Amino acid sequence: MWMALIFQLLLAAATTAATTAATDGCPPSCGGVDIPYPFGIGAGCFRKGFEIECTKGGPVLAGTPLRVVKLSLDPDESQVMLPIGSQCFNTSSPAETNDIMYGETMMNQHGVYRISDTHNMLIVVGCNTVGYIASKETVGGGDDYAYNIGCMSYCNNSVSAQNGQCKGVGCCHVDIPPGLTDNYFDFDSEYNHSAVMNFSSCDYAFLVDRNNYTFHRSDLKMDRRRTSLVWLDWAIRGSADISGNDILSCKQVATTSQHACVSNHSDCIDSINGPGYNCKCSKGYAGNPYVVDGCTNINECANPAKYPCYGVCRDTQGGYGCYCPVGYRSHDPRTEQCTQKFPLAAQISVGAIGGILVLAFLAFFFVLRKEKQKARDFYRKNGGLTLEKARTIKIYTRGDLKPILKSSNVIGKGGFGEVYKGVVDGVIVAVKKPNGRSVLEKEQFPNEVTILSQVSHKNIVRLIGCCLEVDNPMLVYEFISKGSLDDNLHRADNKDLLDLDVRLSILEDSAHGLSYMHSQTHNTILHGDVKPANILLDENFSPKIADFGISRLIAKGKEHTRNIIGDMSYMDPVYLQTGRLTDKSDVYSFGVVILELISRRRATHSDNNSLVRSFLECHQNGESMTELFDKEIAMTGDLEFLNKLVDIAVECLNLDADKRPSMTDVAGRLLTLHRARNL
Numbered sequence: 001m002w003m004a005l006i007f008q009l010l011l012a013a014a015t016t017a018a019t020t021a022a023t024d025g026c027p028p029s030c031g032g033v034d035i036p037y038p039f040g041i042g043a044g045c046f047r048k049g050f051e052i053e054c055t056k057g058g059p060v061l062a063g064t065p066l067r068v069v070k071l072s073l074d075p076d077e078s079q080v081m082l083p084i085g086s087q088c089f090n091t092s093s094p095a096e097t098n099d100i101m102y103g104e105t106m107m108n109q110h111g112v113y114r115i116s117d118t119h120n121m122l123i124v125v126g127c128n129t130v131g132y133i134a135s136k137e138t139v140g141g142g143d144d145y146a147y148n149i150g151c152m153s154y155c156n157n158s159v160s161a162q163n164g165q166c167k168g169v170g171c172c173h174v175d176i177p178p179g180l181t182d183n184y185f186d187f188d189s190e191y192n193h194s195a196v197m198n199f200s201s202c203d204y205a206f207l208v209d210r211n212n213y214t215f216h217r218s219d220l221k222m223d224r225r226r227t228s229l230v231w232l233d234w235a236i237r238g239s240a241d242i243s244g245n246d247i248l249s250c251k252q253v254a255t256t257s258q259h260a261c262v263s264n265h266s267d268c269i270d271s272i273n274g275p276g277y278n279c280k281c282s283k284g285y286a287g288n289p290y291v292v293d294g295c296t297n298i299n300e301c302a303n304p305a306k307y308p309c310y311g312v313c314r315d316t317q318g319g320y321g322c323y324c325p326v327g328y329r330s331h332d333p334r335t336e337q338c339t340q341k342f343p344l345a346a347q348i349s350v351g352a353i354g355g356i357l358v359l360a361f362l363a364f365f366f367v368l369r370k371e372k373q374k375a376r377d378f379y380r381k382n383g384g385l386t387l388e389k390a391r392t393i394k395i396y397t398r399g400d401l402k403p404i405l406k407s408s409n410v411i412g413k414g415g416f417g418e419v420y421k422g423v424v425d426g427v428i429v430a431v432k433k434p435n436g437r438s439v440l441e442k443e444q445f446p447n448e449v450t451i452l453s454q455v456s457h458k459n460i461v462r463l464i465g466c467c468l469e470v471d472n473p474m475l476v477y478e479f480i481s482k483g484s485l486d487d488n489l490h491r492a493d494n495k496d497l498l499d500l501d502v503r504l505s506i507l508e509d510s511a512h513g514l515s516y517m518h519s520q521t522h523n524t525i526l527h528g529d530v531k532p533a534n535i536l537l538d539e540n541f542s543p544k545i546a547d548f549g550i551s552r553l554i555a556k557g558k559e560h561t562r563n564i565i566g567d568m569s570y571m572d573p574v575y576l577q578t579g580r581l582t583d584k585s586d587v588y589s590f591g592v593v594i595l596e597l598i599s600r601r602r603a604t605h606s607d608n609n610s611l612v613r614s615f616l617e618c619h620q621n622g623e624s625m626t627e628l629f630d631k632e633i634a635m636t637g638d639l640e641f642l643n644k645l646v647d648i649a650v651e652c653l654n655l656d657a658d659k660r661p662s663m664t665d666v667a668g669r670l671l672t673l674h675r676a677r678n679l
Contacts, residue, residue, distance in 0.1 A: 027041045033069065033070065038236070041053065077116065084103050111274075112235070114273040117176050120209060124152075125204040126204060134147060147179075151168070152172060165215065236278065238276075250270050254268070260290055262292050263295040267289075284297065301314070309322035327341055383449075393463070403422065404420050418435075427478075433472075484532060485543065501677075507645075510543045510545060511667035514663040526586060531569070532596060534547045572657070584658075588657075594645055598633065626639060641677060648666060
């Protein structure tokens, strides 16, 4: 017994000497890598199994060529560069391997290291192969190795493998189990490689940090000499107690003098990967638990981000105190601010203010609830339940359109209301917010919006959706970039000059759009306000007719009587007298647009419209109209062509509505003129 005690004391003295040496005269680093004890370089500077050699290329695990990248005490990990395994095939006989490298590593003579299963995974790269890793000789089993873990990678052709995809085509990966020690790569050579030799003549297997590898197709021809960054778990393993038994846990080492946790304020923790244990500094301490007096007190007050204190912080051994100053209090100053202790008068004031805030909150809640109820009422009143069933119309909430409805986004304003430009659902749109609803029948609105949303023509502005949570529903249209024809004709700073061919195309396409609405839809749709301001131009100067009044939708063959609406300068006199809107009303307005487009003069409303009157008088008297034409197109000398356009306009302006042509006829005649001009 006395001999055993003396032996234990000698061992304790040796351990103390070794740990003291680890901090006295031993190289602290190599090649920029810190070397903390129990790792070390040179005799007496390391614990058995933890020797590091310092070479010109940097630190390596003693007795191996494995370069060390990082050594860490907490967590108990290291990073090393391991070789890869590979096999290549004979070009003359693709079924036979030409060369194989197993990537075998023998780094565990003393059982210190385990390959980390939490950080690493096995990668197999190649076509038509099975690669696997074998590690640790088995004891009492039928195989040479305790572990054989692998996966299969297959390629159909040279482009099957995709960059960033390691899912079985050109590349596969698999998790590894805990307990792996030295590794050995191998491959299943039963697969014929003749079809893939030109792009994948070799197979590869390697361990790698699961967050540090992305497959690229070029890896099918990677450098076989490359290495990969691998994490190792390490622990104190394999030492023996006085009886010669291996110490495999903290419980076993606690009864011996072989304990590696020699610093005061250090704790023993069982290894999570294989047998053995590691040492940690106790809570409130930091440093190296494997060195005498290596764990020192942490000044928590110097790191408030990690150790919060909302009062007065005082450092203590192994911890810290946190207190509120005199006159302040807190339930826990580590988690909440210290607040001043208020006198009664202050408490009454705070209570009164709190009561006011509660009342204000209740009032706000009541108003908010009332607004939500009002929005729901508007939604039902505006036909929301009907429009929900329509697949062609999107219903927006007020919240969807609120960011758009700002004064800085206004792009149009008039008697109808305002138009805003903005983005909703990633699409640029124009939102029309009307001022009133005098011409809109609420009971007709949902059906008419549904029909208009189904209209599809390249020269009609598309209705995308509507917002029903307001008294006057807002309409959401596609945004047209070049603005209105009115702007392009009459704006002084406009730099885009409209030549005769462009103007003719605008007239022709606009006529086709109106013709489509009059005669090619299931229900006849009348515009009622045809004018340059309602003809929008896209980036190619292709026209799109806007502002089809949704109150002007009628069944085919029926008249439609309403209050007088629209711009008086373009209004059909018959409509002004009778209030009866027909498709010929739009024809008259289109005739005015023709004259405005070829003269570049605004149509103005008076007892006798000056623009219309001037052209009609010249036409009836057979006088030259050269002075009435826009000089920019009159200079082309094609006066005969312009006179033919005037002929069409005059027919559209006939005071006998029955003698006016239909929009289909107008579109056809404009098309004929356009083709004749291009001959």
